[in-house]
Amino acid sequence: MIDIRLVREQPEMVAENARNKGYNIDVNKLVALDDTKRSLQQQVDELREKRNQNSSKMNGGKPDQEIIDEGKQLKTALAEQESHLATIEVEWLTLLRSIPNIALSTVPVGRTEDENVVIKEVGNKPVFEFEPKNHAVIAEAKGWLDVQRAVKVAGSRFVYIKGDMARLEFALWQFGIETLSNQETLRKIAADNGLNVSDKPFTLVLPPAAAKTAVFEATGRLNKTDQTYKIEDEDLWLNASAEHTLSPMYLDEILPEAELPIRMVGYTTAFRREAGTYGKDTEGIFRLHQFNKLEMESFTSNDKSLDEHLFLVAIQEYLMKQLGLPYRVLEKCTADIGRPNAKGVDIDVWLPSQQQYRETHTADYLTDYQTRAMKTRVRRTTGEVELAHTNDATAFSQRPIIAIIENFQTVDGNVRVPEVLRPYLGNREEI
Secondary structure, three states: OOOHHHHHHOHHHHHHHHHHOOOOOOHHHHHHHHHHHHHHHHHHHHHHHHHHHHHHHOOOOOOOHHHHHHHHHHHHHHHHHHHHHHHHHHHHHHHHHHOOOOOOOOOOOOOOHHHOEEEEEEOOOOOOOOOOOOHHHHHHHHOOEEHHHHHHHHOOOOOEEOHHHHHHHHHHHHHHHHHHOOHHHHHHHHHHOOOOOOOOOOEEEOOOOEEOHHHHHHHOOOOOOOOOOEOOOOOOEEOOOOHHHHHHHHOOOEEEHHHOOEEEEEEEEEEOOOOOOOHHHHOOOOOOOEEEEEEEEEEEOOOOHHHHHHHHHHHHHHHHHHHOOOEEEEEOOOOOOOOOOOEEEEEEEEEOOOOEEEEEEEEEEOOOHHHHHHOOEEEOOOOOEEEOEEEEEEEEOOHHHHHHHHHOEOOOOOEEOOHHHHHHHOOOOEO
């Protein structure tokens, strides 16, 4: 969540930022609630002080009736004001959390994702001497994908992935993990992109697949309406991506500056309701209720966080180049970056079957929006304590598998394996 002081000091700017992101927020109501909350807090503090003074009069003997009566009156008045304050605080916090993070000035203003800005296109789109098939047709013909039996077991948008396609997925994870664990590779990526960032490797983490309501709300990622699955009769929600349980890992902690950046690469099975999707997006493995994902998460000080964001994007590009896939990079507009983000970048891969680019990677720059609610702080070498900054970015989802199958398909119905993945597939050139 954002700093309430910013809301008090620049309410018009906060309201305009919310509108640019597509949120209709009553900022004036929040300012009024904050005034009421502060006034009530002052009254409660004064009553507590009077109660303490009254209690001190009862020490050392039997107090007179006037002191006893005063104590009862203070107790009743304090209980009433504390109850009123608690009610106001819930409403205040709910409204504060609904206010989106402030977008950087470099983020293009737009009302829909159609107004995202293409920064560049990289790689050559394949030219086929035959009609290219979509990944689902190829995978089902190969016996790699079984949708019908998955429907019997779990319903629509669940699949069985088998054989060489399953092995291809594990090869992708292993390649991603080894890249992010290699200090020399990370140093080269930073140098090639002119970034003055640490070359510290990522630590592999297998995070929980669920989080408590309060924790999920603190991350700003709980989307009850369209995305997040609730576990019945439990105060738990299933993660929709690994960063949802990686980002709150240091809840209520102070991190020494010397340990930064803290970089993690988390692997988890993720779950999304994906309400409202239909058509080609539901074919094969493009948009499932259950999918696997390798995600980068980073904690830095505030002065290092923007460069860290650019570094994560550079890593994403490196991974796509190594796979040999044609892609484009998008600067996301205000309406598409999401409530917690101050900036966002997408990478879209070319899919021959659709004759268009489709998203495979997202990089989210969140500044201190998550850490304020999570109370994750940094103790600088000077001794000062400040809020940490977070970044998250996709390393790999299952969508690059779609792109590999479609871009590298052969006339015989086989798939050429990207060279960097061959060591993980017995050095096979085709599957």
